[in-house]
Amino acid sequence: MVSYALGLDYGSDSVRALLVNTATGEEVASSVVNYPRWSQGLYCESAADQFRQHPLDYLESLEQAVAQLWRQAPEGAAEAVVGLSFDTTGSTPVAVDAQGVALALRPEFADNPNAMFVLWKDHTAVKEAAEFTAAAARSEPNYLKYEGGIYSSEWYWSKALHVMRKDSAVRDAVYMWVEHCDWMSAVLTGTTHPSEFRMGRCAAGHKVMWHESWGGYPPNDFFVSVDPMLDGLASRLPTDTFTSDQAVGGLTQEWASKLGLPVGTPVGFSAFDCHMGAVAANVQPGVLTKVMGTSTCDITIAGYEALSETCVRGICGQVDGSVIPGMVGLEAGQSAFGDLYAWFKNLINGPAKSIIAASTALNEAGRAALLQELEDKTLVELSRAASALAPGQSGVTALDWVNGRRTPDADQTVAGAIAGLKMGSGAPEVFRALVEATAFGARAIIERFRAEGVAVDSVVAIGGISKKSDFVMQTCADVWNCPIDVLDSEQSCALGAAIFAAVVGGAHADVASAQRAMGSKVCKTYEPNTKAARVYDQLYTRYQSLGEFVDGGQS
Template structure:
């Protein structure tokens, strides 16, 4: 007898993931479609929205092919903030510009700050204007592709694009909107019309809802393409990291989520609005919640790069070699700024640095240095979060990088923070399925996804990592002038 279930789908940077989940939280089936963003120039990352919908339909059909479940609701999430502009008929006008890994809008940021005022943007929008923000990316299209922009009427992100294709609704969640700096007012929880007209002229910004609210129901056309039942509800959805936090119950005041993925993302839940020019202050996924957020531009992206460089390597083998390398990676120190860096340095022209190389260093040393670089970056962000008034009481880890024990152990050793691991760590698509289940029932994450284990720091490594962290903090200022010159050469 088929059981009732929900589907959760997340559109990520390197793959789309989907899960079929019973209403009790049981993971029935999962599926993945890998993809690679286009890189049309230095500092530019784009993706065709047709990929998002095609992969959703493929995942939906694969997840339901066995006929052992009746899907009663759908949850969606996706990377962001991204900028997909369409005309009034929802025809995409160009590939979507991705989130902070795309750094093309530096000049637009400078001009917008000059017109609106950097302090006023921080006060009203909660975050300083950086290449993470959606607003300057819209302005970039208006200035660099004016003929195309003249036809632009609507703004989408991956999650809201799936909602539109599934239900016909044009909506966006409050959290995603709060990353559209400077278009959203975090005090009034709505679009700020004067700045919207300045930064995104002619765009009919979407109505706003909370992530767990129903955006609409599956249309007959979408049902034919996806195999889903007509009329089932679809969540409004949100950005992937916030769905990840929901998937492991990290939405209470004092919680900090660490998302181990292609990038490393940190979401700290705070009781009131806190701002820092080195972080992002956002509206939460749930009503009444606020966050201080941080994000490293790379983490798993660097380990994937190393795996690809070592043609005969794979992550399992490289992890084994990294464990043998030991704390300190044989005297190597890495800056993980291979795609610029987001928080807390906010430097799109930062570049990766590997210091201390000798002819005796091995693949395991390099891989270990990459894992440790992530840990140092997390520690740096945690210190800035707490300096801004954050009060971190619990750390919860999630994402593909938690599957092996070494990476999470290294991060706990470097930060001195225990990390809670839940039973299911698949991430955003599971969080999306939780919100979908809450549309049709009383799903609770502690029942769905109980704590499996806690990674505790090893005291014997504290001194070594404290010494290396001090060197890590010196390495960026010591090399920034040089790498900025190199970054300029790369742009030619």
């Protein structure tokens, strides 16, 4: 009898639902719903790097996405769903009260951004991150040794402390902080109460300083040494964590009826998007899986023996079972990838958009159509023009750190830069330099892995940009001097979640057999151009020099 697995992927802007045949991997139905409050820009202040998401955005859009799914799915599909699993962005934590209720769901906190999820790209906690890094460097063991040695403002404890320092009402009401991925599984299984709440391995290990060797989280003294405000918080978190091939529990009556699924449908432990995406991409030792979109998230895995005692410096951590149970998952990434292109698009279009919006040369429909064309076609046109230039022709060099640097060596205080501008440097020349900068930033990650003894022999790309831009992908192949396979699935992270859901629901005995049946195939390969690769070896040293100039030699 046919059975299905449901993968639910929470991205930065929207939730995607994907229904997958557990035997064939066929993606039988999918839907995407944007978060309503987030799309209106509510609760965010981009100039202050503040990005918050309301829990209702997640819950309402989930109901809508699953309802849309059933409109496309074969008759009776809902009854044939064996399990469901989530992946989400991260670190995206929220404050919950002693009853396990996310604070923004309480009327008195309903409009308070500090009571909402602090999205991964919120960089308000730079100061707090530095305090955790300093405290870990003073401790024995260094509690960041499995998280690259540097704590990031994108991560759980920095965000928790920052919000608690800023907002006494949240500080007084918070009982513990919960990652978005863990919250989703808990809500659907009715286990949000702290006495029942359980956490997945992925978020805990990569962002919350969990490690088996120190029995869970660092001791209370460690946190109190950073700020007495943290007293007792870590000890409220459950000590054990669980890999995503295990079930948190079954769907509650309430959520079964909201989602149109049978009560008790198994719900898996959740993980971050890129980790589940890597599973859909059949990640293996020596293969780096890159989710290339607004940002990048880079994942590989290694066996315990191959990694041995190595603690890879400056990455987002190495965690036993964060990707595949029984292997160590390693994560790195760039805080801005496509976002750098979006920044440039907005920069060059800004004045034209204001003029068009106020122009009387067109009627309202004409103005709207032209504005939409600018939005849709600018990057395509820039790519066309930039691809006609030869590597190194323009003399322009750029850095990709407009949103800080995630890895190697997290530092959200560093900034982007463009050097070598001349009167002849037009938009295509600058755009090409920006695309090269994102490829160079990615190369720095690959080189760090290799320098630390983690093999990167080939790259598999997933995410929007891997499908949207031949120009970006070819530039990356040339800069990295290695082939890049692009995965067929349009929804790789959701597919990864569905693979775990199939295991949790018993359709497959383990992740490896689910991957064999359901994993996505390669649809395209970009081969490096050796001549361009030689030029890029030289240009990469210019990128490194500019980086040293900007961040004082730390890169």
